[in-house]
Amino acid sequence: MTNFLQPPRLRIGEEDSAEERRATWLELFYDLVFVVAVSQVAHNLKEDISLSGLLGFVVLFIPIWWSWIGTTFYANRFDGDDVIHRLLVGVQMLTAAGMAVNIHHGLGESSSGFALAYALGRAVLVVEYVRAGVHIPLARPLTTRYAIGFAIASLIWLSSAFLPVPWRFALWGVGIVIDFGTPLTARKHQIGLLPHASHLPERFGLFTIIVLGEAIIAVVNGVSEQKWQVLTVISAIFGLMIAFSWWWVYFDNLGGTPIETARTQGKVGTVNIWLYTHLPLVIGIAATGVGVEEILVSQPTIALADPQRWLICGSVALCSLAVGILHRYGVIRYCKIRSMYRLSAVVVLLAIAFFGKGLLPVAVIALVALVSAVQVIQDVYQSRPNNRLADPEI
Structure with missing residues (x-):
């Protein structure tokens, strides 16, 4: 039975890292949404295998993959199983489903919906990192850096939904660069909080x-x-x-x-x-x-x-x-x-x-x-x- 308000705990100490650790049922359930998302973006490529179709496939695939990466790295370091964590993951599943729904015309009429879904997913991740930082002082320098970087990227993606094309896609590029660059700017904070080896x-x-x-x-x-x-x-x-x-x-x-x-x-x-x-x-x-x-x-x-x-x-x-x-x-x-x-x-x-x-x-x-x-x-x-x-x- 899950504890109602059990705070997140650090899962990557030397003792924890030496132990074998497996994916949780929640993580496996979360993955199901990405089965659909990957299938949808692959369907887009089937409809247009030209160079522009391939470029569109890559543009939509990157935020899908990075959404999965964000949740996965957080759970690897700060896994918890309380009600709040489960609800936050549930919201992230909804945002991933929202991305999947908007993929078919993700570079056209549905691009604003795709951007909003991605931005909301990143915002939930920011909440998770802030929560982890509050409860785990040792991880606070890393969680603060991640929360700030991902929050900026989320705001840029959110803003892009209200701009016309091609400015919308220009902001997508800026947002994804900040998203990708945030972990690189936190290297000195990562060394003591490396991911779990198994x-x-x-x-x-x-x-x-x-x-x-x-x-x-x-x-x-x-x-x-x-x-x-x-x-x-x-x-x-x-x-x-x-x-x-x-x-x-x-x-x-x-x-x-x-x-x-x-x-x-x-x-x-x-x-x-x-x-x-x-x-x-x-x-x-x-x-x-x-x-x-x-x-x-x-x-x-x-x-x-x-x-x-x-x-x-x-x-x-x-x-x-x-x-x-x-x-x-x-x-x-x-x-x-x-x-x-x-x-x-x-x-x-x-x-x-x-x-x-x-x-x-x-x-x-x-x-x-x-x-x-x-x-x-x-x-x-x-x-x-x-x-x-x-x-x-x-």
């Missing part, structure tokens, strides 16, 4: 699962919209192979390495690299799902159109680039060899996009699946006991 990687993994789910949905939707043809079924299998490969690559290398590094060596920057590099990663995964569906609904005996080819190849290349960066800077399993394979995959995928004009849809998705599968094969080979002993960089 809980935060799990939460990031759960959001990655959400966007990977879009690839599975894409396969189901793509096959259901087409007559059952051999080439379509083969393409669907390759689509599942792409999703499975990148699930394998990501989760086989996931861990609390950046947090542990920051704690032992005082390198807060590794946590920030880990945080911000996940943005292109999840954008790439979500766009990959759209790319797979576009291939499955294409005519299987006609060469794949340029936008669809660039979408699938570019999206997977972005995933590979992000994972390569995470490897190289040691914010997931540090390994120069794995990083080299990921970056080499980027080059190969872009080459397929550039030189693959005239290829059938099944050929394009087969090549992308092959490149993805090679990453898994390399990791499995390198993880063999004799190879781990021979290579100190694993």
Whole structure:
């Protein structure tokens, strides 16, 4: 039974960080709203896979992801389970749902509603940080910095709802820069309040699962919209192979390495690299799902159109680039060899996009699946006991 007015408590002391900690039922329930939001923004990209459509997808995806990040980092540091905390999370779920409702025309007639929903979500986060600062003096320098930065960003987003386009979007840009920059300005306050080493990687993994789910949905939707043809079924299998490969690559290398590094060596920057590099990663995964569906609904005996080819190849290349960066800077399993394979995959995928004009849809998705599968094969080979002993960089 939850305590009615139990104040938030610090959850990241040395003793707490050494213990295994799992996502709460409330956090998992909160994630459900973002399943819908990610699905809606992916639907927007399906309707327009041009360069402008891709830009719109990214513009709307960033505040959705950052909303989830804000609540997740707060709960990681100051988790509580009193009635007030549950109600505040409930309001945040409503704001996320409001963003999802306004995504379909999020850069048009619904852009003011999207901005208002995002601004309200950030305002609730500010209330949470102020509350944490009141009850936890040790965390007050950090909570004050976060509350001020996020409050300024929230006011800018709120103001944008009452301005015409394109000034509205100009304020969005200013607001998101302040939102992203606020944690960077509080680095000296973060070192004693680092995230929980087991809980935060799990939460990031759960959001990655959400966007990977879009690839599975894409396969189901793509096959259901087409007559059952051999080439379509083969393409669907390759689509599942792409999703499975990148699930394998990501989760086989996931861990609390950046947090542990920051704690032992005082390198807060590794946590920030880990945080911000996940943005292109999840954008790439979500766009990959759209790319797979576009291939499955294409005519299987006609060469794949340029936008669809660039979408699938570019999206997977972005995933590979992000994972390569995470490897190289040691914010997931540090390994120069794995990083080299990921970056080499980027080059190969872009080459397929550039030189693959005239290829059938099944050929394009087969090549992308092959490149993805090679990453898994390399990791499995390198993880063999004799190879781990021979290579100190694993």
